[in-house]
Amino acid sequence: MSGAPWTGDDRGHNDEVHERWLRALNRPTGAPGHxxxxxxxxxxxxxxxxxxxxxxxxxxxxxxxxxxxxEGQVRFEHDGCASFTGRADGSFG
Structure with a gap:
C-alpha cells in the first residue's frame, strides 16, 4: 500500500457504482411518461x-x-428535476 489517497479510478468499482446509482434516477429517459x-x-x-x-x-x-x-446528492447527467436552470453558455456535462 503506497499511502497515497485513493483516486477512485477502479473500473470494476466504478461500473458497480454507476449501475447502482442508475436505479435512483428521477427521470429515466426510457421510462413511460418521460x-x-x-x-x-x-x-x-x-x-x-x-x-x-x-x-x-x-x-x-x-x-x-x-x-x-x-441538493447535495449525486445525480446522473441525463437525469433532471423541476429546479433545472440552464447554463448561460448552453454547455453540457
Missing part, C-alpha cells in the same frame, strides 16, 4: 450541477441548487 421537453432539462446542462472528478465525473455530478429536491 416528457420530450425533459431532454432539454437534464442535470448535465444545469448551472447548479458540478461534475465529480475522476472517471465517475464523466457521467455524475452533485446538485448544488439551494432548495432543490436533490
Amino acid at each position: 416528457r420530450d421537453e425533459w431532454y432539454d432539462e437534464q442535470c448535465g446542462g444545469c448551472r447548479f450541477w458540478v461534475a465529480l472528478s475522476g472517471d465517475l465525473g464523466r457521467d455524475w455530478g452533485a446538485c448544488t441548487r439551494a432548495g432543490a429536491a436533490f
Whole structure:
C-alpha cells in the first residue's frame, strides 16, 4: 500500500457504482411518461450541477441548487428535476 489517497479510478468499482446509482434516477429517459421537453432539462446542462472528478465525473455530478429536491446528492447527467436552470453558455456535462 503506497499511502497515497485513493483516486477512485477502479473500473470494476466504478461500473458497480454507476449501475447502482442508475436505479435512483428521477427521470429515466426510457421510462413511460418521460416528457420530450425533459431532454432539454437534464442535470448535465444545469448551472447548479458540478461534475465529480475522476472517471465517475464523466457521467455524475452533485446538485448544488439551494432548495432543490436533490441538493447535495449525486445525480446522473441525463437525469433532471423541476429546479433545472440552464447554463448561460448552453454547455453540457
